[in-house]
Amino acid sequence: MMAADQTVHGVPPSLSAKVVGSFAYLTVRDRLPTILTKVIDTIHRNKNKFFEEYGEEGIQAEKQTIGLLSKMRNELQTDKPVIPLTDSLQDAECWNQYLQKHQKLHGDQESVSWFKSPWLYVECYMYRRIHEALWLNPPISDYDVFNEGKTQSFFESQQAVMTICTHLEGINSNIENLSKNQLFEHFDKLLQVSLWGNKCDLSISAGQDNSQKTSPIDSLVSLQPLILVNDSNTVWSTLISAQTHARSEKTTVRVDIVLDNAGFELVTDLVLADFLVSSGLAHEVHFHGKSIPWFVSDVTAHDFQWTIQQTMAANHKCMSKIGYQWKSHLKDGVWSYHDHPFWTQPHEFCDMAADAPDLYANLQGADLVLFKGDLNYRKLVGDRDWDHTVGFGTALQGFGPAPLCSLRTLKANVQVGLQPGQAEKLTSHEPDWMTCSKYAVIQFYSSKAEQKD
Numbered sequence: 001m002m003a004a005d006q007t008v009h010g011v012p013p014s015l016s017a018k019v020v021g022s023f024a025y026l027t028v029r030d031r032l033p034t035i036l037t038k039v040i041d042t043i044h045r046n047k048n049k050f051f052e053e054y055g056e057e058g059i060q061a062e063k064q065t066i067g068l069l070s071k072m073r074n075e076l077q078t079d080k081p082v083i084p085l086t087d088s089l090q091d092a093e094c095w096n097q098y099l100q101k102h103q104k105l106h107g108d109q110e111s112v113s114w115f116k117s118p119w120l121y122v123e124c125y126m127y128r129r130i131h132e133a134l135w136l137n138p139p140i141s142d143y144d145v146f147n148e149g150k151t152q153s154f155f156e157s158q159q160a161v162m163t164i165c166t167h168l169e170g171i172n173s174n175i176e177n178l179s180k181n182q183l184f185e186h187f188d189k190l191l192q193v194s195l196w197g198n199k200c201d202l203s204i205s206a207g208q209d210n211s212q213k214t215s216p217i218d219s220l221v222s223l224q225p226l227i228l229v230n231d232s233n234t235v236w237s238t239l240i241s242a243q244t245h246a247r248s249e250k251t252t253v254r255v256d257i258v259l260d261n262a263g264f265e266l267v268t269d270l271v272l273a274d275f276l277v278s279s280g281l282a283h284e285v286h287f288h289g290k291s292i293p294w295f296v297s298d299v300t301a302h303d304f305q306w307t308i309q310q311t312m313a314a315n316h317k318c319m320s321k322i323g324y325q326w327k328s329h330l331k332d333g334v335w336s337y338h339d340h341p342f343w344t345q346p347h348e349f350c351d352m353a354a355d356a357p358d359l360y361a362n363l364q365g366a367d368l369v370l371f372k373g374d375l376n377y378r379k380l381v382g383d384r385d386w387d388h389t390v391g392f393g394t395a396l397q398g399f400g401p402a403p404l405c406s407l408r409t410l411k412a413n414v415q416v417g418l419q420p421g422q423a424e425k426l427t428s429h430e431p432d433w434m435t436c437s438k439y440a441v442i443q444f445y446s447s448k449a450e451q452k453d
Protein backbone atom coordinates (compact mmCIF):
# COMPACT_ATOMS: atom_id res chain seq x y z
CA MET A 1 0.00 0.00 0.00
CA MET A 2 1.24 3.50 -0.57
CA ALA A 3 1.40 5.88 2.34
CA ALA A 4 -1.05 8.76 2.20
CA ASP A 5 0.40 12.05 1.10
CA GLN A 6 0.64 14.85 3.66
CA THR A 7 -1.71 17.80 3.77
CA VAL A 8 -1.47 19.50 0.41
CA HIS A 9 -3.14 22.79 -0.50
CA GLY A 10 -4.53 22.89 3.05
CA VAL A 11 -6.56 19.78 2.42
CA PRO A 12 -6.69 17.57 5.52
CA PRO A 13 -4.64 14.33 5.30
CA SER A 14 -7.79 12.27 5.00
CA LEU A 15 -8.41 13.99 1.69
CA SER A 16 -4.78 13.98 0.57
CA ALA A 17 -3.83 12.86 -2.91
CA LYS A 18 -5.21 9.44 -3.63
CA VAL A 19 -2.51 6.97 -2.82
CA VAL A 20 -4.19 4.09 -1.13
CA GLY A 21 -6.83 1.73 -2.25
CA SER A 22 -6.45 -1.60 -3.96
CA PHE A 23 -6.98 -0.24 -7.47
CA ALA A 24 -4.06 2.20 -7.18
CA TYR A 25 -1.90 -0.57 -5.71
CA LEU A 26 -2.84 -3.06 -8.44
CA THR A 27 -2.18 -0.43 -11.11
CA VAL A 28 1.37 0.15 -9.87
CA ARG A 29 2.02 -3.51 -9.06
CA ASP A 30 0.53 -5.07 -12.19
CA ARG A 31 -0.61 -2.72 -14.96
CA LEU A 32 2.37 -0.36 -15.09
CA PRO A 33 4.94 -3.22 -15.36
CA THR A 34 2.77 -4.78 -18.11
CA ILE A 35 2.78 -1.51 -20.03
CA LEU A 36 6.54 -1.13 -19.52
CA THR A 37 7.17 -4.69 -20.75
CA LYS A 38 5.11 -3.94 -23.88
CA VAL A 39 7.21 -0.80 -24.46
CA ILE A 40 10.44 -2.80 -24.16
CA ASP A 41 9.08 -5.46 -26.53
CA THR A 42 8.04 -2.78 -29.05
CA ILE A 43 11.53 -1.25 -29.08
CA HIS A 44 13.15 -4.67 -29.41
CA ARG A 45 10.79 -5.64 -32.25
CA ASN A 46 11.87 -2.50 -34.17
CA LYS A 47 15.60 -3.20 -33.81
CA ASN A 48 15.99 -4.02 -37.52
CA LYS A 49 14.08 -0.89 -38.47
CA PHE A 50 16.46 1.19 -36.38
CA PHE A 51 19.42 -0.56 -38.04
CA GLU A 52 18.05 0.08 -41.53
CA GLU A 53 17.41 3.73 -40.71
CA TYR A 54 20.45 4.54 -38.57
CA GLY A 55 22.95 1.69 -38.96
CA GLU A 56 25.03 0.65 -35.93
CA GLU A 57 24.01 3.82 -34.07
CA GLY A 58 20.41 2.64 -34.17
CA ILE A 59 21.37 -0.73 -32.68
CA GLN A 60 23.31 0.97 -29.88
CA ALA A 61 20.40 3.29 -29.15
CA GLU A 62 17.97 0.37 -29.02
CA LYS A 63 20.20 -1.50 -26.59
CA GLN A 64 20.77 1.50 -24.31
CA THR A 65 17.10 2.46 -24.25
CA ILE A 66 16.02 -1.06 -23.34
CA GLY A 67 18.66 -1.03 -20.58
CA LEU A 68 17.22 2.14 -19.07
CA LEU A 69 13.64 0.90 -19.29
CA SER A 70 14.51 -2.48 -17.76
CA LYS A 71 16.26 -0.67 -14.90
CA MET A 72 13.11 1.41 -14.31
CA ARG A 73 10.93 -1.70 -14.39
CA ASN A 74 13.12 -3.26 -11.70
CA GLU A 75 12.93 -0.08 -9.57
CA LEU A 76 9.14 -0.17 -9.93
CA GLN A 77 8.75 -3.86 -9.11
CA THR A 78 11.06 -3.72 -6.10
CA ASP A 79 9.63 -0.46 -4.72
CA LYS A 80 12.90 1.47 -5.06
CA PRO A 81 13.04 5.25 -4.45
CA VAL A 82 11.77 7.49 -7.22
CA ILE A 83 14.85 9.17 -8.76
CA PRO A 84 15.32 12.58 -10.41
CA LEU A 85 15.22 12.95 -14.18
CA THR A 86 18.60 13.37 -15.86
CA ASP A 87 17.68 14.58 -19.33
CA SER A 88 18.07 18.23 -20.30
CA LEU A 89 14.46 18.69 -21.34
CA GLN A 90 12.77 21.95 -20.37
CA ASP A 91 10.46 20.41 -17.77
CA ALA A 92 13.00 18.12 -16.03
CA GLU A 93 13.60 20.77 -13.39
CA CYS A 94 9.90 21.08 -12.60
CA TRP A 95 9.61 17.29 -12.21
CA ASN A 96 12.67 17.18 -9.93
CA GLN A 97 11.39 20.09 -7.81
CA TYR A 98 8.06 18.24 -7.45
CA LEU A 99 10.00 15.16 -6.28
CA GLN A 100 12.02 17.25 -3.80
CA LYS A 101 8.78 18.63 -2.37
CA HIS A 102 7.50 15.10 -1.76
CA GLN A 103 10.86 14.07 -0.26
CA LYS A 104 10.65 17.00 2.18
CA LEU A 105 7.05 16.10 3.05
CA HIS A 106 8.05 12.50 3.76
CA GLY A 107 11.30 13.38 5.53
CA ASP A 108 13.84 11.67 3.27
CA GLN A 109 14.58 10.39 -0.21
CA GLU A 110 14.19 6.71 0.62
CA SER A 111 10.56 7.18 1.62
CA VAL A 112 9.45 8.48 -1.76
CA SER A 113 9.31 5.18 -3.57
CA TRP A 114 7.07 3.73 -6.26
CA PHE A 115 4.63 2.23 -3.76
CA LYS A 116 4.89 5.05 -1.24
CA SER A 117 3.96 8.05 -3.38
CA PRO A 118 0.72 9.48 -4.74
CA TRP A 119 -0.61 7.17 -7.48
CA LEU A 120 -1.19 10.14 -9.80
CA TYR A 121 2.46 11.14 -9.46
CA VAL A 122 4.11 7.77 -10.04
CA GLU A 123 1.87 6.92 -12.98
CA CYS A 124 2.70 10.24 -14.71
CA TYR A 125 6.35 9.87 -13.70
CA MET A 126 6.61 6.47 -15.42
CA TYR A 127 5.56 7.94 -18.78
CA ARG A 128 8.01 10.83 -18.37
CA ARG A 129 10.80 8.32 -17.58
CA ILE A 130 9.93 6.37 -20.75
CA HIS A 131 10.35 9.62 -22.69
CA GLU A 132 13.67 10.25 -20.90
CA ALA A 133 14.98 6.80 -21.86
CA LEU A 134 14.34 7.51 -25.54
CA TRP A 135 15.46 11.13 -25.38
CA LEU A 136 18.85 10.12 -23.97
CA ASN A 137 19.43 7.79 -26.94
CA PRO A 138 19.48 9.57 -30.27
CA PRO A 139 18.81 8.81 -33.05
CA ILE A 140 15.64 7.17 -31.70
CA SER A 141 14.85 10.08 -29.35
CA ASP A 142 11.56 10.97 -31.01
CA TYR A 143 10.34 7.41 -31.58
CA ASP A 144 6.73 7.05 -30.29
CA VAL A 145 6.65 3.64 -28.56
CA PHE A 146 2.84 3.79 -28.49
CA ASN A 147 2.31 4.67 -32.15
CA GLU A 148 1.51 1.13 -33.30
CA GLY A 149 -1.26 0.75 -30.70
CA LYS A 150 -2.78 4.12 -31.52
CA THR A 151 -2.87 3.58 -35.28
CA GLN A 152 -4.22 0.04 -34.82
CA SER A 153 -7.00 1.41 -32.60
CA PHE A 154 -7.96 3.84 -35.38
CA PHE A 155 -8.06 1.18 -38.08
CA GLU A 156 -9.93 -1.33 -35.91
CA SER A 157 -12.64 1.28 -35.23
CA GLN A 158 -13.19 2.04 -38.91
CA GLN A 159 -16.81 0.89 -39.01
CA ALA A 160 -17.69 3.14 -36.06
CA VAL A 161 -15.69 6.03 -37.59
CA MET A 162 -17.64 5.72 -40.84
CA THR A 163 -20.92 5.61 -38.90
CA ILE A 164 -20.29 8.86 -37.05
CA CYS A 165 -18.91 10.60 -40.13
CA THR A 166 -22.02 9.62 -42.09
CA HIS A 167 -24.16 10.80 -39.18
CA LEU A 168 -22.34 14.16 -39.11
CA GLU A 169 -22.65 14.57 -42.89
CA GLY A 170 -26.40 14.00 -42.56
CA ILE A 171 -26.65 16.78 -39.96
CA ASN A 172 -24.40 19.22 -41.81
CA SER A 173 -26.20 18.77 -45.15
CA ASN A 174 -29.41 20.13 -43.58
CA ILE A 175 -28.10 22.25 -40.73
CA GLU A 176 -29.54 25.54 -42.05
CA ASN A 177 -33.08 24.20 -41.65
CA LEU A 178 -32.75 22.78 -38.15
CA SER A 179 -34.75 24.28 -35.27
CA LYS A 180 -33.07 25.14 -31.97
CA ASN A 181 -34.54 22.01 -30.41
CA GLN A 182 -33.25 19.86 -33.26
CA LEU A 183 -29.81 21.45 -32.85
CA PHE A 184 -29.92 20.64 -29.13
CA GLU A 185 -30.86 17.03 -29.88
CA HIS A 186 -27.88 16.66 -32.22
CA PHE A 187 -25.56 18.46 -29.77
CA ASP A 188 -26.70 16.19 -26.93
CA LYS A 189 -26.08 13.06 -29.03
CA LEU A 190 -22.63 14.13 -30.25
CA LEU A 191 -21.62 15.15 -26.71
CA GLN A 192 -22.48 11.63 -25.56
CA VAL A 193 -20.67 10.07 -28.54
CA SER A 194 -17.57 12.00 -27.46
CA LEU A 195 -18.16 10.95 -23.84
CA TRP A 196 -18.36 7.23 -24.66
CA GLY A 197 -15.46 7.54 -27.10
CA ASN A 198 -13.45 7.80 -23.88
CA LYS A 199 -13.96 4.10 -23.20
CA CYS A 200 -11.45 3.45 -26.00
CA ASP A 201 -8.27 4.02 -24.02
CA LEU A 202 -5.19 1.78 -24.07
CA SER A 203 -3.99 2.66 -20.58
CA ILE A 204 -6.86 1.00 -18.74
CA SER A 205 -6.49 -2.01 -21.04
CA ALA A 206 -2.69 -2.00 -20.56
CA GLY A 207 -2.31 -1.88 -24.31
CA GLN A 208 -4.87 -4.56 -25.19
CA ASP A 209 -7.12 -3.71 -28.13
CA ASN A 210 -9.85 -1.37 -26.93
CA SER A 211 -11.25 -0.11 -30.25
CA GLN A 212 -14.91 0.79 -30.84
CA LYS A 213 -16.71 -2.23 -32.21
CA THR A 214 -20.41 -1.26 -31.80
CA SER A 215 -22.37 1.56 -33.41
CA PRO A 216 -21.61 4.72 -31.42
CA ILE A 217 -25.02 6.18 -32.29
CA ASP A 218 -27.34 3.18 -31.81
CA SER A 219 -25.82 2.37 -28.39
CA LEU A 220 -26.54 5.82 -26.88
CA VAL A 221 -30.02 5.01 -25.58
CA SER A 222 -28.87 1.86 -23.77
CA LEU A 223 -25.88 3.73 -22.30
CA GLN A 224 -27.96 6.66 -20.99
CA PRO A 225 -28.68 5.11 -17.52
CA LEU A 226 -24.93 4.68 -17.02
CA ILE A 227 -24.34 8.44 -17.01
CA LEU A 228 -24.17 9.20 -13.28
CA VAL A 229 -24.13 13.00 -13.63
CA ASN A 230 -25.56 14.63 -16.77
CA ASP A 231 -25.14 18.41 -17.02
CA SER A 232 -25.57 18.52 -20.83
CA ASN A 233 -28.45 21.01 -20.52
CA THR A 234 -26.22 23.43 -18.59
CA VAL A 235 -23.44 22.98 -21.14
CA TRP A 236 -25.94 23.80 -23.92
CA SER A 237 -27.26 26.92 -22.14
CA THR A 238 -23.69 28.09 -21.52
CA LEU A 239 -23.00 27.87 -25.25
CA ILE A 240 -26.27 29.61 -26.18
CA SER A 241 -25.61 32.51 -23.80
CA ALA A 242 -22.04 32.78 -25.11
CA GLN A 243 -23.44 32.88 -28.65
CA THR A 244 -25.94 35.62 -27.71
CA HIS A 245 -23.20 37.62 -25.99
CA ALA A 246 -20.86 37.23 -28.98
CA ARG A 247 -23.57 38.44 -31.35
CA SER A 248 -24.26 41.59 -29.31
CA GLU A 249 -20.56 42.31 -28.67
CA LYS A 250 -19.49 41.29 -32.18
CA THR A 251 -16.94 38.86 -30.74
CA THR A 252 -16.46 35.12 -31.22
CA VAL A 253 -17.34 32.01 -29.21
CA ARG A 254 -14.36 29.82 -28.39
CA VAL A 255 -14.57 26.25 -27.13
CA ASP A 256 -11.43 24.45 -25.93
CA ILE A 257 -11.19 20.66 -25.90
CA VAL A 258 -8.50 19.16 -23.67
CA LEU A 259 -8.04 15.92 -25.56
CA ASP A 260 -7.44 12.45 -24.23
CA ASN A 261 -7.01 9.36 -26.41
CA ALA A 262 -6.10 9.10 -30.09
CA GLY A 263 -7.92 6.64 -32.35
CA PHE A 264 -11.69 6.49 -32.17
CA GLU A 265 -12.00 8.92 -29.22
CA LEU A 266 -10.15 11.63 -31.15
CA VAL A 267 -12.52 11.18 -34.11
CA THR A 268 -15.52 11.64 -31.79
CA ASP A 269 -13.95 14.88 -30.51
CA LEU A 270 -13.30 16.15 -34.05
CA VAL A 271 -16.90 15.31 -35.02
CA LEU A 272 -18.22 17.25 -32.00
CA ALA A 273 -15.94 20.18 -32.83
CA ASP A 274 -17.12 20.12 -36.47
CA PHE A 275 -20.74 20.31 -35.34
CA LEU A 276 -19.98 23.18 -32.90
CA VAL A 277 -18.61 25.19 -35.83
CA SER A 278 -21.13 24.14 -38.52
CA SER A 279 -24.05 24.91 -36.15
CA GLY A 280 -22.62 28.34 -35.29
CA LEU A 281 -22.40 27.42 -31.59
CA ALA A 282 -18.67 28.14 -31.75
CA HIS A 283 -16.47 30.16 -34.08
CA GLU A 284 -13.18 28.73 -32.83
CA VAL A 285 -12.13 25.40 -31.33
CA HIS A 286 -8.74 25.09 -29.60
CA PHE A 287 -7.54 21.50 -29.13
CA HIS A 288 -5.03 20.71 -26.38
CA GLY A 289 -2.94 17.56 -26.80
CA LYS A 290 0.22 16.10 -25.25
CA SER A 291 3.75 17.22 -26.07
CA ILE A 292 5.16 13.69 -25.51
CA PRO A 293 3.71 10.14 -25.83
CA TRP A 294 1.51 9.71 -22.75
CA PHE A 295 -0.66 7.13 -20.99
CA VAL A 296 -0.27 4.77 -23.99
CA SER A 297 -2.95 6.30 -26.21
CA ASP A 298 -3.06 10.05 -25.50
CA VAL A 299 -3.07 12.38 -28.51
CA THR A 300 0.19 13.98 -29.70
CA ALA A 301 0.58 16.54 -32.52
CA HIS A 302 1.55 13.70 -34.86
CA ASP A 303 -1.56 11.69 -33.92
CA PHE A 304 -3.76 14.75 -34.47
CA GLN A 305 -2.44 15.50 -37.96
CA TRP A 306 -2.25 11.78 -38.88
CA THR A 307 -5.89 11.19 -37.93
CA ILE A 308 -7.07 14.08 -40.12
CA GLN A 309 -4.86 12.87 -42.99
CA GLN A 310 -6.27 9.35 -42.68
CA THR A 311 -9.84 10.69 -42.66
CA MET A 312 -9.13 12.69 -45.81
CA ALA A 313 -7.53 9.67 -47.50
CA ALA A 314 -10.39 7.30 -46.63
CA ASN A 315 -12.05 5.60 -49.60
CA HIS A 316 -15.36 6.40 -47.89
CA LYS A 317 -16.93 9.47 -49.53
CA CYS A 318 -18.35 10.98 -46.32
CA MET A 319 -15.19 10.47 -44.31
CA SER A 320 -12.99 11.95 -46.99
CA LYS A 321 -15.23 15.01 -47.45
CA ILE A 322 -15.27 15.59 -43.70
CA GLY A 323 -11.51 15.11 -43.49
CA TYR A 324 -10.98 17.87 -46.04
CA GLN A 325 -13.36 20.10 -44.05
CA TRP A 326 -11.25 19.51 -40.94
CA LYS A 327 -8.07 20.31 -42.86
CA SER A 328 -9.53 23.64 -43.98
CA HIS A 329 -10.67 24.47 -40.42
CA LEU A 330 -7.03 24.12 -39.38
CA LYS A 331 -5.79 26.10 -42.36
CA ASP A 332 -8.29 28.93 -41.72
CA GLY A 333 -7.47 29.07 -38.01
CA VAL A 334 -11.03 28.09 -37.05
CA TRP A 335 -9.40 25.10 -35.38
CA SER A 336 -5.97 25.19 -33.73
CA TYR A 337 -3.84 22.60 -31.95
CA HIS A 338 -1.77 23.31 -28.83
CA ASP A 339 0.38 21.12 -26.58
CA HIS A 340 1.56 22.95 -23.49
CA PRO A 341 4.04 20.90 -21.36
CA PHE A 342 1.80 21.35 -18.30
CA TRP A 343 -0.53 18.61 -19.53
CA THR A 344 2.31 16.05 -19.27
CA GLN A 345 3.44 17.06 -15.79
CA PRO A 346 2.17 15.60 -12.50
CA HIS A 347 0.40 18.77 -11.31
CA GLU A 348 -3.20 18.86 -10.19
CA PHE A 349 -5.10 21.52 -12.16
CA CYS A 350 -5.58 23.70 -9.04
CA ASP A 351 -1.81 24.34 -9.37
CA MET A 352 -2.07 25.56 -12.98
CA ALA A 353 -2.46 29.27 -12.20
CA ALA A 354 0.79 29.14 -10.19
CA ASP A 355 2.77 26.62 -12.25
CA ALA A 356 1.62 27.49 -15.77
CA PRO A 357 0.14 31.02 -15.62
CA ASP A 358 0.43 31.39 -19.40
CA LEU A 359 -1.75 28.32 -19.97
CA TYR A 360 -4.25 29.40 -17.29
CA ALA A 361 -4.52 32.85 -18.87
CA ASN A 362 -4.99 31.25 -22.28
CA LEU A 363 -7.84 29.03 -21.03
CA GLN A 364 -9.50 32.12 -19.55
CA GLY A 365 -10.13 33.19 -23.14
CA ALA A 366 -12.45 30.25 -23.70
CA ASP A 367 -16.23 30.35 -23.31
CA LEU A 368 -16.21 26.64 -22.42
CA VAL A 369 -13.45 24.10 -21.77
CA LEU A 370 -14.24 20.42 -22.28
CA PHE A 371 -11.92 18.06 -20.39
CA LYS A 372 -11.89 14.56 -21.87
CA GLY A 373 -11.21 11.45 -19.86
CA ASP A 374 -10.29 9.98 -16.55
CA LEU A 375 -6.76 11.30 -16.03
CA ASN A 376 -7.97 14.88 -16.61
CA TYR A 377 -10.77 14.28 -14.12
CA ARG A 378 -8.32 13.00 -11.51
CA LYS A 379 -6.20 16.13 -12.01
CA LEU A 380 -9.29 18.39 -11.91
CA VAL A 381 -10.19 17.09 -8.43
CA GLY A 382 -6.59 16.54 -7.26
CA ASP A 383 -7.11 12.77 -7.16
CA ARG A 384 -8.17 13.14 -3.56
CA ASP A 385 -10.20 10.77 -1.47
CA TRP A 386 -13.26 13.07 -1.56
CA ASP A 387 -16.63 12.00 -0.26
CA HIS A 388 -18.78 11.25 -3.31
CA THR A 389 -21.34 13.93 -2.40
CA VAL A 390 -18.77 16.74 -2.24
CA GLY A 391 -19.60 19.32 -4.93
CA PHE A 392 -17.53 19.38 -8.13
CA GLY A 393 -16.81 23.08 -7.49
CA THR A 394 -15.37 22.30 -4.05
CA ALA A 395 -13.20 19.49 -5.44
CA LEU A 396 -11.81 21.83 -8.11
CA GLN A 397 -10.13 23.73 -5.23
CA GLY A 398 -10.27 27.08 -6.99
CA PHE A 399 -9.47 25.88 -10.53
CA GLY A 400 -11.82 27.64 -12.91
CA PRO A 401 -10.29 29.58 -15.84
CA ALA A 402 -13.62 29.32 -17.68
CA PRO A 403 -16.89 27.38 -17.56
CA LEU A 404 -15.76 23.76 -17.77
CA CYS A 405 -17.19 20.30 -18.31
CA SER A 406 -15.62 16.90 -17.75
CA LEU A 407 -16.59 14.15 -20.21
CA ARG A 408 -15.24 11.11 -18.40
CA THR A 409 -15.74 7.37 -18.22
CA LEU A 410 -14.80 6.24 -14.72
CA LYS A 411 -11.48 4.35 -14.58
CA ALA A 412 -10.09 5.39 -11.18
CA ASN A 413 -11.55 5.43 -7.70
CA VAL A 414 -12.45 9.09 -7.35
CA GLN A 415 -15.86 10.63 -8.10
CA VAL A 416 -17.57 13.72 -6.67
CA GLY A 417 -20.86 15.51 -7.21
CA LEU A 418 -23.11 12.51 -6.67
CA GLN A 419 -26.49 12.55 -4.91
CA PRO A 420 -26.72 11.24 -1.33
CA GLY A 421 -27.03 7.45 -1.47
CA GLN A 422 -26.05 7.22 -5.17
CA ALA A 423 -22.55 5.84 -4.49
CA GLU A 424 -23.80 3.40 -1.87
CA LYS A 425 -26.42 2.06 -4.29
CA LEU A 426 -23.80 1.58 -7.02
CA THR A 427 -21.37 -0.12 -4.63
CA SER A 428 -24.07 -2.51 -3.43
CA HIS A 429 -24.57 -4.03 -6.88
CA GLU A 430 -21.26 -3.22 -8.56
CA PRO A 431 -18.31 -2.77 -6.13
CA ASP A 432 -15.91 -1.80 -8.95
CA TRP A 433 -18.23 0.87 -10.45
CA MET A 434 -15.49 3.53 -10.25
CA THR A 435 -12.83 1.58 -12.13
CA CYS A 436 -14.62 -0.65 -14.66
CA SER A 437 -15.07 2.19 -17.26
CA LYS A 438 -18.76 1.24 -17.58
CA TYR A 439 -20.09 4.44 -15.98
CA ALA A 440 -19.55 8.05 -17.02
CA VAL A 441 -20.20 11.68 -16.12
CA ILE A 442 -20.95 14.87 -18.03
CA GLN A 443 -20.04 17.17 -15.15
CA PHE A 444 -20.14 20.97 -15.47
CA TYR A 445 -18.88 23.79 -13.27
CA SER A 446 -18.71 27.53 -13.68
CA SER A 447 -17.71 29.96 -10.96
CA LYS A 448 -19.63 32.60 -12.97
CA ALA A 449 -23.04 30.97 -13.04
CA GLU A 450 -25.18 30.80 -9.88
CA GLN A 451 -23.92 27.32 -9.22
CA LYS A 452 -25.43 24.83 -6.82
CA ASP A 453 -22.12 23.44 -5.76
Ligand SMILES: O=P(O)(O)OC[C@H]1O[C@](O)(CO)[C@@H](O)[C@@H]1O
Pocket residue numbers: 027123198201202203204260261295372373374375376378409411412
Ligand atom coordinates in the same frame (compact mmCIF):
# COMPACT_ATOMS: atom_id res chain seq x y z
O1 LIG B 1 -7.47 7.84 -21.03
P1 LIG B 1 -8.10 8.23 -19.76
O2 LIG B 1 -9.60 8.27 -19.79
O3 LIG B 1 -7.51 9.49 -19.18
O4 LIG B 1 -7.76 7.06 -18.76
C1 LIG B 1 -6.49 6.98 -18.16
C2 LIG B 1 -6.75 6.31 -16.85
O5 LIG B 1 -6.46 4.93 -16.98
C3 LIG B 1 -5.69 4.54 -15.87
O6 LIG B 1 -4.36 4.45 -16.27
C4 LIG B 1 -6.23 3.24 -15.34
O7 LIG B 1 -7.15 3.42 -14.38
C5 LIG B 1 -5.81 5.66 -14.86
O8 LIG B 1 -4.74 5.66 -14.05
C6 LIG B 1 -5.87 6.84 -15.74
O9 LIG B 1 -6.46 7.93 -15.11
